[in-house]
Amino acid sequence: MRTPVSVKLVAGLGPRGWLAVSAVFVAAWVLVPLAHLMLPEGHPLHISTYAITLIGKILCYAVVAVAMDLIWGFGGILSLGHGLFFALGGYSFGMYLMRQIGRDGSYGADIPDFMVFLDWKELPWYWSGTDSFLWCLLLAVAVPGVIAWIFGYFAFRSRIKGVYFSIITQAMTYAAMLFFFRNETGFGGNNGFTDFKRILGYSITAPETRVVLFGLSVTLLLGTLILGKALIASKFGRVLTAIRDAENRVMFIGYNPLHYKLFIWTVSAMLCGLAGALYVPQVGIINPSEMSVANSIEIAIWVAVGGRGTLVGPIFGAGIVNLSKTWFTTSFPEYWLFFLGLLFILVTLYLPEGVAGLWARIKARRAEKAALAAARTEAAAVPAAPRTPAAPESKLPNGTAAKGA
Numbered sequence: 001m002r003t004p005v006s007v008k009l010v011a012g013l014g015p016r017g018w019l020a021v022s023a024v025f026v027a028a029w030v031l032v033p034l035a036h037l038m039l040p041e042g043h044p045l046h047i048s049t050y051a052i053t054l055i056g057k058i059l060c061y062a063v064v065a066v067a068m069d070l071i072w073g074f075g076g077i078l079s080l081g082h083g084l085f086f087a088l089g090g091y092s093f094g095m096y097l098m099r100q101i102g103r104d105g106s107y108g109a110d111i112p113d114f115m116v117f118l119d120w121k122e123l124p125w126y127w128s129g130t131d132s133f134l135w136c137l138l139l140a141v142a143v144p145g146v147i148a149w150i151f152g153y154f155a156f157r158s159r160i161k162g163v164y165f166s167i168i169t170q171a172m173t174y175a176a177m178l179f180f181f182r183n184e185t186g187f188g189g190n191n192g193f194t195d196f197k198r199i200l201g202y203s204i205t206a207p208e209t210r211v212v213l214f215g216l217s218v219t220l221l222l223g224t225l226i227l228g229k230a231l232i233a234s235k236f237g238r239v240l241t242a243i244r245d246a247e248n249r250v251m252f253i254g255y256n257p258l259h260y261k262l263f264i265w266t267v268s269a270m271l272c273g274l275a276g277a278l279y280v281p282q283v284g285i286i287n288p289s290e291m292s293v294a295n296s297i298e299i300a301i302w303v304a305v306g307g308r309g310t311l312v313g314p315i316f317g318a319g320i321v322n323l324s325k326t327w328f329t330t331s332f333p334e335y336w337l338f339f340l341g342l343l344f345i346l347v348t349l350y351l352p353e354g355v356a357g358l359w360a361r362i363k364a365r366r367a368e369k370a371a372l373a374a375a376r377t378e379a380a381a382v383p384a385a386p387r388t389p390a391a392p393e394s395k396l397p398n399g400t401a402a403k404g405a
Contacts, residue, residue: 021222028218033211049207052214056282058322059217063275065302065314066224067268072300073309074232075264076244077161081169082272083296084176085144089273090286091180092143094193095127096136097204097281101197113195114188124186133200140277141270148269149262156261161247170293177291192287199281213282220278221315224271228311231264240264301344307354316355 032047039046064086071077098112107116111123129135151172155165183189196204203209231237242250243257250257280286289295298321306317321340328336351358 021226024218024222028215032214036211037207049210052210053282054326056210056214056217057279058319059214059221060275060279060282061302061322062315062318063217063221063224064272064299065306065318066221066228066311067271067275068299069303069306069308069311069314070228070231070271071264071268072303073311073314074237074244075240075261076247077261077265078163078166078300079169079265079268080166080293080296080300081173082268082299083293084173084291085148085269085272086276086279086295087176087180087286087288087290088144088147089140089276090280090290091187091193091276092139092273093136093277094196094280094286095130095139096133097196097199098193099127099131100199101195104197105195112188112193114183114191115186118183120186127186137277140273144273144276145266145270149266152262152265153258156258156265170296173291173296174293177288177293180288180291188287190287192285193280194285194287196281196284204281204284210282213278217278217282220274225311225315227267231267232311236260236263298340301340303354305343305347305351305354307356310354310356313354313356320355 032052035045035047036049036052041048064082068079068082071079101112103110105113105116107113109116111120115123123130130139151169155168160168179185180187180192181190187193198204199209232240239250239255240260243255243260247257276286276290302317302321303314304317305321306315307313321343324339324343325336328339347354353360
């Protein structure tokens with residue numbers, strides 16, 4: 001079986017790894033709040049509200065990218081429907097945010113404004129308990145997890161894989177998007193959920209709230225990375241990568257791929273749901289466009305650009321693509337999709353292992369050059385062996401010269 005470049009990256013967190021995690025954690029919960037809240041806007045180290053919101057959004061995308069990498073990079077399961085799980089988590093927590101508006105909406109009613117506009121008199125039954133923060137947080141994890149488990153069970157039991165599985169997930173996402181576009185479903189139709197006011201009694205636009213949401217996004221990403229490393233470095237991870245490389249051989253030695261695929265598929269969907277729940281209060285809106293097929297394909301591009309099967313690579317991929325998207329959609333909005341397609345083609349042709357794979361190759365070449373230089377230095381330092389003096393020549397009877405033994 002082939003050995004991916006991710007072997008060293010998933011070997012576990014050493015002292016340097018834990019030091020890096022601690023540094024990022026301290027920066028998210030101490031340095032960023034100080035730079036945003038304490039420093040004036042004119043200060044060169046001040047972090048603006050826009051920057052915190054943008055980075056927080058990209059961090060949520062990075063969680064989705066790592067979740068996608070767990071199933072695609074290590075399980076060989078290419079999903080084109082992960083945008084659905086992300087949006088379901090956002091909608092689940094968005095229901096809580098809509099209930100927290102209370103009578104501060106445009107119509108001053110006890111139900112959300114879009115329901116008043118559609119002449120609804122009361123909340124539908126599936127909105128019951130959505131005024132509870134913990135219940136909606138549970139829904140953000142459970143709804144994507146249950147749907148993923150049901151879908152995955154029948155798909156993996158039928159041994160659907162490859163491009164067929166990708167097409168089915170794409171169709172599932174598209175059907176869900178059409179469902180949520182309908183006004184009578186009770187999820188805001190085309191406009192979705194927006195105009196949020198409070199979260200746990202605090203203003204959702206307050207700088208302190210923004211900083212806390214940013215810190216939670218960093219914490220979720222770090223937790224996702226640690227969970228991913230623990231899973232991939234375990235026996236479960238080794239069997240999962242074996243299924244990716246040679247599923248028939250794994251079945252031949254007695255393992256059932258269904259359980260391994262179903263578990264990682266469900267965990268990945270639940271992580272996407274959590275990311276969606278953090279995404280909505282930071283961005284301030286959730287609508288069916290988050291379930292579009294294009295968004296799910298873009299998630300796969302993040303992973304491909306960063307490096308499939310590396311865990312860390314998809315984070316860089318999500319950052320590179322979304323920062324580029326922010327700049328392109330502002331400066332050249334009509335060329336963004338062309339740039340995205342060109343980026344994917346270039347990565348496929350020249351960087352099949354992504355940015356992380358390129359960095360690994362550069363490090364390997366440096367190590368090879370260093371080892372070669374060290375070998376040359378060692379060879380030069382060894383003293384040359386003394387030369388044996390030649391034996392005197394002697395004359396043979398026929399008069400020819402011969403060297404002595």
